[in-house]
Structure formats: C-alpha cells, structure tokens
Amino acid sequence: MLPTFNGPAEQSPYSLTKGPHGFSLQHDGKTISSVFLEAIxxxxxxxxxxKDGIPYNKIAVLHGADVLASTVIQSCIRWAPEKRCKFCAIGNSLAEGNTIGIKTPEQLAEVVQAAEELDGIKHITLTTGTPNETDRGALYLAKCVEGIRKVSQLPIQVQCEPPEDDSMYQVLKDAGANSIGLHVESFDEEVRKKVLPSKSKISLDTYFRAFEKAVSVFGKNQVSTYVIMGLGEDLEKTIEGCRRAARIGVYPFVVPLRPLRGTMLENASPPSSEWMLEVYRRVAEVLNEEKLSSANSSAGCAKCGACTALHLFEHKK
Structure with missing residues (x-):
C-alpha cells in the first residue's frame, strides 16, 4: 500500500505514472524501475x-487487496483533545461524512456477503473506538461477529483495547472471531504518555498480561499488536518489547508512522527508510526465533501486511 493523500506524500520525490502496461515508479520524473505496479x-x-440507503462503503471498506475492514463504533471516549491519541483520525472520518457512527451486525453481514460474492475478499478486520472502560468494545464486536457468521465463514480479526474482564476473550472466540489485535502502539512508556495521553493509562504490564490471556484463548500467532515507529521511541526498548510479546506468542506488527491530515501529528515527519530497514530486520529476527509469521496469522492486519514491509524480511538470514 502506498500513501498518496497525506502531507509527506505530497512532498515525496517519488511518483507513479500510468502507462499501457500499468503504473511505473518514478523519482523526480525519471523512471527508476522496469517493474509495473497494478492498481487495485x-x-x-x-x-x-x-435497504435504508446507506452506501456499503460507509459501513466497510477494502483494505489492501482482499481484506474487508470496518470500524464498528466510530467514536471513542478518548477523543477529547487532551485525551486523544495524536495519530488518530477516528472522529474526523465521521465528521467528514465518510462513514456512519455505529455499524449494526445486520449491516455488516449484508456488506460482507456482497464483498465476498462480488470482490472475493479473503478475510475481515473489525475494529472499534473505545466506548467504555470495562469491556472496551469487546461485547459489541462479539455481536458483530455473530451477525457476520450467519452469512460467512471467512476468517475474522477483532481489535480493541484489553477488556477489564479476561472472559471477554472467550466471548469473542465463541462468537466466531479467529484472531485479535490488542494494539499497544509503542513499547516506550514515555512515548505512550506523550502520544497516547489517555490510552497510556492502560500500562505496558497490563498489555502483557492481556497478551497472555488472549494467546491462551486464540493461540500462538493469532494475537497481534500494532507498534508504530517514528513517534520518538527508543529502539532498544522497542525491540525488547517486540521480543517479549513474541515469546508469549504475539505478532508485533511494526509499521511506520503515516501522518494523517486532521490529526495532531499531521505535520510530523515519518521515519526514514534507513531507520525502518533496521527495525524490520531486527524484529524479523525475533519473529523467526519465535516461529511467528504473517502467513500463519488467520486474519487481520498482520495477515494483510499492506501497512508494513515486515513480512518481506521474515525468514531472511
């Protein structure tokens, strides 16, 4: 996946030019590769x-090449300016009319059925804003999964903050979810306090306990966590956090920061290619040691891999 609509992309020396055989990659107007890219x-x-007139793409959208994704609750208790995660745009999408506030299980089932039949989607990602400090969206996600299971058996990943009640993992599994994403965002606690002023109150220790509980229910390689690079994090703390998560059976999904318009970090600079290369290589070593891989993830972001190049470094010596 290539970001094309954020600020850094506008200043990039790279561009795509459409030709008779597809898109070619250019640098400062000169073609640098004979490889042609095919647009989705x-x-x-x-x-x-x-039936009530809501466009399907306001309920769920295509991610990558074959993933259907939906934010089932498009609001968050952490959206107040002093609380919000500085990279997050969950409220902006709703304010701009690009989506609806709550997607019902029936709506999701309808869209899943159409996307599977018409476009051949292969798996589903359901995420949510945090509606409360108890189940943190897990119960509503379970209802949505149950609705989808009436029409489809495609693998589903659910994503939420760690619920207070550990039994919620089994509730999600019993509803039909195949994997879960519990997104720590950063393994550097100081960065978390600065960039996630409210969410960081859920400590790293809490996340690691949640990882253990979730893996006990969903299994090794079926729990993942987003790790955003380029927030000012300490590299060694990041690698150690990834290693600790991987030893539990969690796939640390490292991605570069992609500053989104309308967010508090819209003018931030994404990490350099050199920085990401080192991160990818070192995290991939951890994955290989613990026998984790994107291919063995049943559904969700780790399976898709469109936001990262990490999977390209797996199994490399």
Missing amino acids: QRPKFYDLKT
Whole structure:
C-alpha cells in the first residue's frame, strides 16, 4: 500500500505514472524501475447501498487487496483533545461524512456477503473506538461477529483495547472471531504518555498480561499488536518489547508512522527508510526465533501486511 493523500506524500520525490502496461515508479520524473505496479480496482460492492440507503462503503471498506475492514463504533471516549491519541483520525472520518457512527451486525453481514460474492475478499478486520472502560468494545464486536457468521465463514480479526474482564476473550472466540489485535502502539512508556495521553493509562504490564490471556484463548500467532515507529521511541526498548510479546506468542506488527491530515501529528515527519530497514530486520529476527509469521496469522492486519514491509524480511538470514 502506498500513501498518496497525506502531507509527506505530497512532498515525496517519488511518483507513479500510468502507462499501457500499468503504473511505473518514478523519482523526480525519471523512471527508476522496469517493474509495473497494478492498481487495485474499485470494489464492486462500493456501488451498492443498504435497504435504508446507506452506501456499503460507509459501513466497510477494502483494505489492501482482499481484506474487508470496518470500524464498528466510530467514536471513542478518548477523543477529547487532551485525551486523544495524536495519530488518530477516528472522529474526523465521521465528521467528514465518510462513514456512519455505529455499524449494526445486520449491516455488516449484508456488506460482507456482497464483498465476498462480488470482490472475493479473503478475510475481515473489525475494529472499534473505545466506548467504555470495562469491556472496551469487546461485547459489541462479539455481536458483530455473530451477525457476520450467519452469512460467512471467512476468517475474522477483532481489535480493541484489553477488556477489564479476561472472559471477554472467550466471548469473542465463541462468537466466531479467529484472531485479535490488542494494539499497544509503542513499547516506550514515555512515548505512550506523550502520544497516547489517555490510552497510556492502560500500562505496558497490563498489555502483557492481556497478551497472555488472549494467546491462551486464540493461540500462538493469532494475537497481534500494532507498534508504530517514528513517534520518538527508543529502539532498544522497542525491540525488547517486540521480543517479549513474541515469546508469549504475539505478532508485533511494526509499521511506520503515516501522518494523517486532521490529526495532531499531521505535520510530523515519518521515519526514514534507513531507520525502518533496521527495525524490520531486527524484529524479523525475533519473529523467526519465535516461529511467528504473517502467513500463519488467520486474519487481520498482520495477515494483510499492506501497512508494513515486515513480512518481506521474515525468514531472511
């Protein structure tokens, strides 16, 4: 996946030029590769609406090449300016009218069925804003999974903050979820306090306990955690956090910061390619040691891999 609509992309010396054989990559207007890129076509299900007139792409969208993704609750108790995660745009999408506030299980099932039949999606990602400090969205995610299971058996990943009640992992599993994402965002506690002023109150120790509980339910390689690079984190703390998570059976999904318009970090600079190369190589070594891989993830971000190059470094010596 290539970011094309954020600020850093506008200043990039790289561009894509369409030709008869596909898109070619250019640097300062000069073609640098004979490899042609094929653009993902607009999904057919985007042209459909629900019975009550809601466009399907306001309920769920295509991620990568074959993943259907939806934020089932498009609001968050941490959205107040003094609380919000500085990279997050969950409220902006709603304010701009690009989505709806709450997606019902029935709506999701309808869209999943169409996307599977018309566009051949292979797996599903359901995430949520945090609606409360107890189940943190897990119960509503379970209802959504149950709704989808009436029409589809595609693998589903759910994503939420660690619920207070550990039994929620089994509730999600019993509903039909195949994997779960518990996103720590950073393994550097100082960065978490600065960039995630409210979410950071859920400590790293709490996340590691949650990882253990989730792996006991979903299994090794079926729990993942987002680790955003470029927030000012200490590299060694990051690698050690990834290693500790991997030893539990959690896939540390490291991605570069992609500053989004309208967020508090919209003018931030993404990490350099050199920095990310080192991160990818070192985290991939950890993955190989613990026998974790994107390919063995059943669904979700780690399986998709569109936001990262980490999977390209797996199994390399």
